[in-house]
Amino acid sequence: MQEQELLNLLMLQNLSGIGQINAKKLLQHFGSATSLFEADIKYLSTIDGIGEKRLKTLKDSSCLKEAEDELKFIKDNNIDVHYYKEEDYPSRLKQCIDSPILLFSRGNINLKNKPILSIVGTRQITSHGIAFCEQLISDLAPLEPVIVSGLAYGADIVAHKAAIDHNLQTVACLAHGLNQIYPKVHQKYVAAIENNGGFFTDFFSNSTFDRKNFLSRNRIVAGLSEATIVIESAEKGGSLVTADIAHSYDREVFAIPGRPQDKFSKGCNMLIKQQKAQMITSAADLVYFLNWDIETKKENKQTQLFLNLEGEEKLVFEKLKEIGKVEIDVLSLTTNLPTYKLASILMNLELSGHVRPLPGKQFEII
Structure with missing residues (x-):
């Protein structure tokens, strides 16, 4: 240009x-x-x-x-500029009517032919939310998704850090220019994010902090990905705005259910009740709803991590070997493992080529 x-x-x-x-x-x-x-x-x-x-x-x-x-x-700062009419502009964002004509980036972002997930949630994430987010990204790691979020406190930074821990690309969308980082305490993650991912913004470097900037930033978070996952949210909050934007873009939205009395489950429960989001309790649910082709991922080198079975994975595999074809509910009873945990274990075993799913929520060893 x-x-x-x-x-x-x-x-x-x-x-x-x-x-x-x-x-x-x-x-x-x-x-x-x-x-x-x-x-x-x-x-x-x-x-x-x-x-x-x-x-x-x-x-x-x-x-x-x-x-x-x-x-x-x-x-002066080697910023990459992406024009919405050119090939290097993120393809999914280009489909959004209100996407910016120019997008600025820094780092090593490669979104081509990648599964992309946006993960959002409350800034006051609970220990339960942290554990779920970390486990979700850990279980999805063999599929090599790009993890998108907003670098905010709480769910955002948990998602970015979990992606870094599993050597996944992570993209932070900023509500200001690329000359600064907010919150400043997250400056320590900048190098790691840029090494395997990077930063996107449509704001100029002279942009001042303003609430409407963060709301505008949310459309980039929602627009980049094929699905948005809300980890935890109160009845009101920015993550619900992002979910609404994703819903308006006709993208998949997922929410983690929780107890009705829990403050930071109310937003997720509301999204599910209003049918704006699908309920998920494991990575396996996400793979199922998005219809991801995990057969091609079985050859991925990362699946070697699952070849040496230990602990609960070994228990489940041995039980399947003993019983044969079995429904997940029956397997839960015989292994004394809750179904939400079994779903995650079975997906890992499927990714590593040890088991295969059958109609009627049944599984068998290969």
């Missing part, structure tokens, strides 16, 4: 009162941002949807300085 076109795109993205939907309409009409800004006022005034206020905004030269400053920041 030529520098002048990028400068004009930066101006267009940053113009107040235009918005990403109208910006795309204008780019479609003119073919480029340069042609748009070179058009005279008389011609602009004939275009449907451009009223006097927007016309004045488009001809406001004060935005040029901010765009020039941002272009300098991009060049």
Whole structure:
């Protein structure tokens, strides 16, 4: 992309009162941002949807300085810029009507042909929520998903850290420019995230912290992935906003159920009750609902981790060997393991090629 076109795109993205939907309409009409800004006022005034206020905004030269400053920041800091009409723009985000015309990134992000999951939840995540999130990512690790979140306290940082621990790509979506990290305490994770993943934002480096920025950031979190998982949430919160956005994008939404009296289960339970989210209790549920092809993943080197069976996996395998074809409920009774734990164990055994699922929630060894 030529520098002048990028400068004009930066101006267009940053113009107040235009918005990403109208910006795309204008780019479609003119073919480029340069042609748009070179058009005279008389011609602009004939275009449907451009009223006097927007016309004045488009001809406001004060935005040029901010765009020039941002272009300098991009060049000085080796920031990657992704234009929604180009191939390197995230494919799923491109499908969203309000996705930004420009997305800025830093790190080593590779989303091509990858399963992508967004994980969100309360900033006041409980020990139960932490354990579930860590176990979920651990169980999914052989499938090598990209884990997307917002780098916030609570569920976000738990998801990022778990992905790092399992050498998975993780992408943090920021509600500010790439010149800073918020919260500052999470600065210590920046290098690890950039080494195997990175950061996305559509905000300029001069952006100030504002509540509406975080709400806007949530559309990037929801738009990047094929599914959004809500770990824990109160009746109100940013994670529910992200879930609603994902639902509006016709993406899959999943929620972890909890006891009705638990404060941070109420939001998840509500999503399930309103049929905005599917209930999941294990990684196996997620694989089933998303219809992921785990057969091709059996050859993945990471599945070697499961070849030497120990503990509960060995117990389940030996019981299947003894009984033969069996339903999961019966297997739960004979092994004294709860079904939610069995589902996770059986998925690991399936990934490693030890067992196979059968109709009617039955399993048998291979």
